[in-house]
Amino acid sequence: MDTFRKAAGGIGLRGGAGETQLEMDQRSLKQRIDTLQKRLNKLVVQRKQQRKMRHQRGTATVAIVGYTNAGKTTLLNTLTQAKSIAKNQLFVTLDPSAKQCCLPYIGQTVIVDTVGFIQDLPHELVAAFRATLEETTTAQLLLHVVDSVHHNVKQTIQSVNEVLRRIHAHHIPTLLVCNKIDANDQLTPRIDYDQTGCPYRVWITAKNHLGIDLLIQAMIERLTHDWYHCCVTLCAKEAKLRAQLYDAHAVMEEKVTANGKQQLTLTIKPALYHQLID
Ligand SMILES: Nc1nc2c(ncn2[C@@H]2O[C@H](COP(=O)(O)OP(=O)(O)OP(=O)(O)O)[C@@H](O)[C@H]2O)c(=O)[nH]1
Ligand SMILES: [Mg+2]
Numbered sequence: 001m002d003t004f005r006k007a008a009g010g011i012g013l014r015g016g017a018g019e020t021q022l023e024m025d026q027r028s029l030k031q032r033i034d035t036l037q038k039r040l041n042k043l044v045v046q047r048k049q050q051r052k053m054r055h056q057r058g059t060a061t062v063a064i065v066g067y068t069n070a071g072k073t074t075l076l077n078t079l080t081q082a083k084s085i086a087k088n089q090l091f092v093t094l095d096p097s098a099k100q101c102c103l104p105y106i107g108q109t110v111i112v113d114t115v116g117f118i119q120d121l122p123h124e125l126v127a128a129f130r131a132t133l134e135e136t137t138t139a140q141l142l143l144h145v146v147d148s149v150h151h152n153v154k155q156t157i158q159s160v161n162e163v164l165r166r167i168h169a170h171h172i173p174t175l176l177v178c179n180k181i182d183a184n185d186q187l188t189p190r191i192d193y194d195q196t197g198c199p200y201r202v203w204i205t206a207k208n209h210l211g212i213d214l215l216i217q218a219m220i221e222r223l224t225h226d227w228y229h230c231c232v233t234l235c236a237k238e239a240k241l242r243a244q245l246y247d248a249h250a251v252m253e254e255k256v257t258a259n260g261k262q263q264l265t266l267t268i269k270p271a272l273y274h275q276l277i278d
Pocket of ligand 2: 072073074113114116
């Protein structure tokens with residue numbers, strides 16, 4: 001009943017004469033929404049600029065997505081040793097959090113944490129979270145974190161896939177990361193591959209740091225799945241090309257042949273291969 005109480009009116013008093021508590025609450029909520037909206041808009045512009053710079057530098061982006069409470073922030077912490085918040089609450093990750101690391105063969109990679117999805121995420125919320133969701137739509141790889149001991153694990157996966165469709169991110173290569181395997185004795189860390197030899201699912205516990213090496217291996221395999229795996233033989237005068245290949249983290253192995261040439265085993269993006277070699 002207190003909500004509908006008439007506030008003490010009078011000229012000069014905050015809220016104006018006769019304004020109800022409910023009206024005052026609504027006004028202050030609207031101001032709060034406006035402030036948050038302005039901050040979000042600023043964030044969208046900043047993030048866009050950062051993405052553009054990353055794209056120009058050839059930095060890969062991996063976005064961690066998933067149902068709320070699946071362990072996304074814990075995974076980001078484990079992967080990058082970052083000190084983001086990890087609490088047993090809904091939506092603790094409201095601000096986007098991005099950490100950078102250097103992955104073998106891939107080079108500089110930004111790993112982005114995103115807000116937890118929920119079932120039937122309202123349209124307005126999808127719009128409000130677009131600052132973090134935009135990171136998702138421009139990523140090269142999604143890590144879809146799943147709480148593998150959730151009572152309705154299938155439903156959580158479907159809900160997340162539905163949001164990914166709504167933000168047009170469903171076409172991005174995705175690794176299903178089945179987390180919290182420590183809570184089920186039957187589960188051990190492993191990578192599951194499809195018939196083409198492409199990894200599609202990894203079993204881990206982010207909290208106990210188990211299976212993280214397998215996850216990184218699967219991320220690299222998935223990110224480089226369409227890349228060329230080949231050998232090139234270089235002579236001494238091709239030192240510049242050799243340096244460029246090393247700079248691009250494309251060299252997996254180097255041997256010297258019987259006639260003194262350098263034989264490089266490469267894992268390389270097709271575009272870079274055609275730019276430098278072909
Ligand atoms: N048993 C177990 N608990 C975990 C594991 N990883 C994360 N958790 C717990 O799950 C809860 C949620 O973890 P968060 O990392 O905050 O989850 P989130 O997906 O980022 O959550 P939102 O940002 O709220 O969507 C915390 O209590 C974590 O400690 C794990 O491997 N095993
Ligand atoms: Mg989180």
